[in-house]
């Protein structure tokens with residue numbers, strides 16, 4: 001997450017006997033003794049996936065959504081100075097054409113000022129804004145504002161279809177790239193436990209050599225957590241093969257993993 005903390009999303013939990021005791025879930029073991037059950041649970045955590053998505057890709061203006069996720073993919077904003085029937089008709093036609101092509105589009109012809117509309121739809125994360133003013137009408141073009149890059153450009157009215165065919169993949173690629181860059185910027189290689197605390201204080205995450213992710217590494221994990229006041233080993237980086245060089249940051253044994261350490265929510 002942007003503040004350097006980790007958010008737990010779909011995973012399993014070892015609940016232990018935390019719930020079986022208060023709910024009296026028990027069984028009789030082979031010696032006829034009553035024992036409390038040991039439980040695990042698994043949750044896909046859809047709400048958390050969305051929360052993580054919004055937090056990771058949003059910016060100071062609000063949400064930034066990918067084409068697939070966005071409830072509205074395009075918003076059309078007429079820039080009116082007084083009444084202009086022709087301009088509104090162009091917007092209505094454009095809106096209908098896009099709808100027919102299966103684009104989730106909305107024509108904002110409310111009484112708000114263009115600036116208010118811009119802010120509102122940017123906050124809502126609509127990937128593409130199409131502005132139509134008297135100049136666009138005259139020149140038969142459209143002004144496009146992209147939510148992923150913040151760039152504004154003019155395109156010919158006839159080019160819109162082609163533009164919207166390419167844009168979804170570009171938007172996804174840009175948002176992913178920006179998030180990856182942010183991830184890289186949060187990464188601090190550490191060699192001592194003191195360095196970990198320093199990195200976390202600066203809202204970064206620590207990356208370190210680690211002895212074992214099996215049970216024999218538990219002691220190191222507990223020591224690390226105690227000495228850093230609650231930071232935890234969050235595991236290896238998904239989809240990346242990172243080779244350790246050196247010794248475990250806690251016990252000094254030969255490292256077998258490169259792990260990330262952060263606080264969680």
Ligand SMILES: [Zn+2]
Pocket residue numbers: 210211212217220248249250251252253
């Ligand atoms: Zn160790």
